[in-house]
Amino acid sequence: MRFSSWMRQLLVWMRRIRQPDFVVKRVAVHPAPEAVKPGVMVVVGDRQRQKWACFQCPGGCGEVIKLSLNAKQSPCWSVEVDELDCPTISPSIRQLNCCGCHFWIRRGQVTWCDD
Numbered sequence: 001m002r003f004s005s006w007m008r009q010l011l012v013w014m015r016r017i018r019q020p021d022f023v024v025k026r027v028a029v030h031p032a033p034e035a036v037k038p039g040v041m042v043v044v045g046d047r048q049r050q051k052w053a054c055f056q057c058p059g060g061c062g063e064v065i066k067l068s069l070n071a072k073q074s075p076c077w078s079v080e081v082d083e084l085d086c087p088t089i090s091p092s093i094r095q096l097n098c099c100g101c102h103f104w105i106r107r108g109q110v111t112w113c114d115d
């Protein structure tokens with residue numbers, strides 16, 4: 001087990017942090033949609049060049065959301081990953097095509113927008 005994963009589970013157990021909704025897994029190549037598991041945000045690329053963030057829509061529709069992290073494309077998002085592998089995404093994410101949900105992901109936690 002990776003140290004960050006062990007540390008995160010310890011902090012959850014100690015109730016210092018909440019169980020995150022998403023933790024980051026870094027991969028080199030784009031995953032198949034069925035390889036994107038609940039609770040995992042797959043970040044494609046390396047630390048210098050992150051290309052995509054893929055994760056299951058937390059709204060419950062099961063769609064795999066793909067966010068471009070390439071600053072040369074529009075729209076694009078940025079992902080910061082903390083020492084416990086918890087992602088912070090900005091700006092917020094709005095689903096247009098399925099359940100219409102709108103949310104932030106900060107330190108691995110989903111926060112819903114009211115609209």
Ligand SMILES: [Zn+2]
Pocket residue numbers: 057058059060061062063095098099100101
């Ligand atoms: Zn959805």
